[in-house]
Amino acid sequence: MAQSLARAGRFDEAIACWRQLEELDPFSAEPARMIAALTLKKTRQTDREDADDSTEDSRSTPANDGVPPENVSAPAQLESPSMAEAPRPLRTLVLTRRQQLEQEIANRPHEESNYLELAELHLAERRTYDAQRVLMRAREVSRDVRILERLEDVNMLRAKEQVKLAEERAATERTKESRDEVERLRQESYRLELDVFRNRCHRCPDDKRLKFQLGLRLQQIGSYREAIEPLQAGLEFPDLRAAASLEIGEILQRHQQFPKALQCYRQAAQMAAGDEGQLDCRKRALYRAGVLAAAMTLNDTARGYFTELAKMAPDYRDVRTRLDKLGEISDTS
Template sequence: MEPPPAASGGLSAADRNRLQQVFLRAKKCLERADYAYAHDLFSQCVAEDPGSLIYLQHFRANLAQMHPKTAAAKHSAFSGLPGFGGGRAAVSKLADKGNWREAFTAGCKALKKSPGDVGVIAELGGAAGELGHSDCQLYYLRWALDLSPTDLDVNRQAAAALEKIGEFDQAIGCWLRVQQQKPGDEEASRAISRLSVEKTIDRGGYNPQLLKGAGDVAMPHTGRVAEASARRKYDSPDAEREEQPAEPPQAALTEEELRAAIDANPADPAAYVQLAEMFSSAGRLHDAERLYKKALHVAGGGDLELLEKLEEVYLNRKRDTARVAEQRAQRQQSPAAQKLAEQAQREANLAEVEVFSARAERTPGDPRVQFDFAIRLKRVGNFREAVKPFQAARADKKRAAEAELHLGECFQHIEQHRLAMRSYEAAIAICGEGEWTDLRKLALYRAGVLAMGLKDLDAAEKYLTDLASADFGYRDVSARLDKLATIRKTG
């Protein structure tokens, strides 16, 4: 059994590029209404990278086009039909064995025939949660609740998932729906009481409406501020002020007014951007991300500034989730909470790899972007893949020494010791004689320690002595010099 790359610590660059090509073909199929083939292609993306929210969103959007009536229907209309239920059992059986890719493949196949099967959707959500993909887990559960808002099992599952990421208000909401359907349920009562105590924890940036059905969300009034929106063109925000310098500054629009502006002119990205910025400032990062995506779409998809705003809010959401999990782990001091915190941090790190990989592909000639990408690869332990972008980053003279130092550490991790030594020596040379920066000290230390490991005692003594002459208390440099002296005496 071979787990999907995402379950093993992230996709390789080759797999990521291959899947991206599959995804682009799927989007073209969706655009020309070839929904069945698009479903198969999107299914491949979801199965091989179950942590990609973008792949999952497109998978669901295509499925809604294949079965428009089912997309708007409730689960109760389908639950009694033949064929429903078997798909969930197949997914569950495969997931229990750890056959993750096969489980997601089976689930996607089942939904192609039975798009309203809440059981399959919830089971896929559970599998995403097992792999640590909380964003996708919540998306599956929201999807299931859109179809069946009062489903007891899905609400319980959603409550547990929300509690894990510290979204206690939303978890209470799920338990309240259970209580409404099953008055006197002791589990629901206990959970509501317990979670009420936790409500003071900082929020992690998740949309409070995340797991509510569409019917639960109040819709704004429309058509009130079309002229105000038209004056705030995204492509020229200062144009109006230049033409009419005497006009007093306009008050910031409210959320309701911005929603009305979007309804009045859905092809103008300005209001989407302003509302996204408002949500981002308020910590509603899921909403902000959704609006930046829409703004990017209506702007034609080629606006790099918008794309980077979208990427940043996505990363901030991941970082906030990791922060909340870490705070909870520190408070609870339990192995389970610590494991969740580590998982959230790992997911945040992988999200950074994903984003900076895309940026590096967009600007292959920018050494600063290559450096940022390489740092993220190194952080998640992809030392071999980090070598190439670190080498490209050396073109930035201001960071050349730092890039060489990181490069040496990567080479050392993959046991290319001679190459590692060359990089450490290059870092030392770039820093220059007499410049006792922290970077030069670390490069001397790394070179000395590596030389000891390679049994090159002369080189080890030279580097460590140079370091000790400037900072005798640096790490364990004095002890290493003593050890070198002992080796020479006894050798």
Template sequence: MAPDPFISPESGSQSAEEAPNGLVERSTQTPGVAGGGKDVYGIGSLPTAVQHRLVQVQEHAKRSFEKGDHEYAHALFAQCVAEAPCSLVFLQHFRANLTARAKTQKKSSGFSSLRGMSSGGRSAIAKAASKGEWLEAFRLGCESLRKSIDDTGALTALADACGELGHVECQLYYLRWALDVAPADDEVNRRAAAALEANGHFEQAIGCWRRVLQRKPHDEEARRAVSRLSVEQTIDEGGYNPQLLGPNGATGDIVPPRVASRARPGDQPAETPVERLDEPTLRDAIDAAPTDHVAYLDLANLFYAEGRLHDAERLLARCLKRMEGTEEQHLVVRDRLETTHLERLRRALDEANRKKQTDQTRASTELAAEALEAFNQADLEVHAARVKREPGNPRRQYELALRLKRVGKRREAITAFQAARADKSRVAEVQIHLGECFQHIEQFKLAMSSYEAAIRASENGDPEVRKLGLFRAGVLAMGLKDLETAEKWLTELAAIDFSYRNVGERLDKIAQLRHKK
């Protein structure tokens, strides 16, 4: 990751210094890695022979640049960028040459280059990248930028490709370049914000979303993102300690499935530690089989156990894009990604609530409210997506219905609760929820019918569910002035548990009303 991972156009800062000849150089540069020095070009992962060749091409390109032969320099710099998309230095030189070339063309023609997003160039790059043809993707990108240095479509497509390959420095550099060209562009800001958030740069991601809001003040996605990222930034700056939320903390930890599966009873003595793979080994396994999801899941479990939920999310998202396998295996990874995302927001909410209790300031109260809103929104979206994937699963329907009810969307919750009745193990509980939803929207007959169905279904079930059903039915009947029905259900409740809520007082009230008649 670069020392200055991403700078918004307003700041004007750079992660490198401008050399006297106009090329952008790293300030700590030493002889090239192929010559035995430091890996200043960031190409140490390439074969030695390739490193030697690219360094020679780069030096030749720099000499052509100094002579003013920008066309030939472009061809050479583009070769370096295409073959080594991991090198920020190659990319900086490539852009510096294009900038000088554009200035020369502007002086000679009197016209500036056209700016904008080229959908054709972007789609061609994306198509090549989707096939794993990375060399071709970057060659196409370099050619698009030769035609127009301000092609934001090509820049964002190249940023996406770098993100896929894990070259974060270069991904953010391409996005910075695109924002230099079009600082108010909606799509560019959204893409930049997503990349910045994924890499933990919350303040600058907020800046991108705020630029979206300047043009679209009512954009709900942007508003929620600013709120969510404000929480993330505060937690991050506060030095969040994952140990506070470990197995003995407020939320607990999920046992990684593959680790748990290695510790079946009888497999080994209880005091023998479960074997766990380390991060380098798992990364090597992913590199060896980038389309196999197993190592990704193991590494995500490791990150999870260490409290590195951002890292786990990024890894699982990359797994989904690269993995092969059955639809069921894809669902396993997607569910794990969603669960990790929600756990991260839940932990942020717990931390915000602790801060609120400790500080007792308006700012900490607002932070806790924003954290709660961010969690509830994400929780609802995740469970809606799960229902969409498995519409016939009553358990998924029930989980979604609970969340719809919690955020006040009771009409939508009713539909989901009705679908959840197919799960015979929780019919009584579902019917009570249905009754509460119907009662809130003033469908009192339907509410009473649901409460009575809950009472019937709970006859041999959970006594607490039965007591709640009796109480709800009795209270609703009182509200409807149906004293006979109210007395019937509340008397049955009192016979089971006379101390339940205020059932005795309600029966006295019914007696008084009967006496007045």
């Protein structure tokens, strides 16, 4: 049908058909190639029609019906064929960068850089579904690891977007079914991230930054004991050290190793100090240290952590309430 519409010059309808086919079969390169080709044909036809209109206008200029030129009035002379407006030149065909890349992919389907650039254009416009389809098409023709890892990134991003949409629906509907759907999608997102980082660590077994990321995903799904060893890999990097110490502290606290956990929180707060990029990590470490110290009845220590946190962020969670409670304990002791 799309081809029949194209032959009839109904390019918009033909392009719409090919877009539907593209959605049904995102792995096929044919729809993208035809969309790019039809866009070119449509633009060229529009240019020809504009040129034909200009020529017709020049031919339809009123004649003088045999009246000698000297008897022709001034307006008639201005409308004579010799003085008619010249045909307008054809417009220069200008494609958007996205259309150019689609055409390049259709012409050279094995050129990986075109797929990557097109995917980035889609991502810049928050069109994650289109970016995902482009990278899936690229995987059909290339084993380039850059494409694989970018597709993994986009898949994780898409999963997070679906969780966010489900959370928004749940906030509106306020039903058990909608809350269950949020949890289901969240767990799917966690499992996807875990699989991605397991595979990346398998491809690059010596990359300790990837090991740290794997540790975060293991912790995310509740595999705490398994997470400790890869999380420790983050201690070797200055920019990850504070976060790694904080996460290890939380796992140690879960296993009731309270003194070691408190030490990890203290170290995390110290290592994050003075770095604006790790401000959130420092606040979280101070809060966790204060809560744990209070539970261990180390009230002066807890008060110190909460006081330092309150100076940085007075409205952080319930830090003011906790300080007030510690003050009451001090007054009655």
